[in-house]
Every structure is written in C-alpha cells, then in structure tokens.
Amino acid sequence: MAIVLWTLDDGAWISVDDSREVGVSDVWTVSSGQFCGCETAHVLLEEFSGVxxxxxxxxASGVGMCIDCGTRGDLEKLPVGRIVDGEFEPYAPVAALSAFVSTA
Ligand SMILES: [Zn+2]
Structure with missing residues (x-):
C-alpha cells in the first residue's frame, strides 16, 4: 500500500497519510558542502516545497537558512524519515531551534 505524502499549509508541514508529521522550524544537519561552506551546516527549515x-x-526539498553562517537557499533531498514496513518513521532533527540556541 502506497504511502501518501504531500506538503500542507503553504509548506509548513509534510503530511504522511493525512497526518502532519514533519514541520518546519527544526534544525537539521547537512554535511559538508551541500548547502553552504560550513563543515557541518545547521540548517533551520523555513518552508517545504516538495517531498x-x-x-x-x-x-524533502525546501528553503532553509544556515544558522552558523547565515546562508539562505534551497535545500534538496533532505532526508526527513524513512519507510519501514509501510509505515513512516521520522528521523529526529538535531534539535528544535530554541534548544540549539540555548546550548550554543
Ligand atoms: Zn553555513
């Protein structure tokens, strides 16, 4: 059975089978050179454009901003989860932004 995926609320959420599973405003790590010049970029997601x-x-693809160097741009192919036995299993983002800032 296929899993139904789409973006909702002007790109604020990725919906999986009618439930909002992955939201923006989380910080994800993107490895070297894929997004900006940082060795490990910490990218705050602003909007999803596709999944x-x-x-x-x-x-997912979308728009994000590196909170280390301030680069803003398009993200492509950010892994946000995986399908296990027909079920969506989300990956954990690094941290919510508030937690990240408080430990920086
Ligand atoms: Zn950066």
Missing part, C-alpha cells in the same frame, strides 16, 4: 520517496527514504 518524495526515491528509495526507502523520505526526502
């Missing part, structure tokens, strides 16, 4: 399942992983 897909190229393999067993669920990947």
């Amino acid at each position: 897909g399942v190229p393999d067993s992983r669920v990947v």
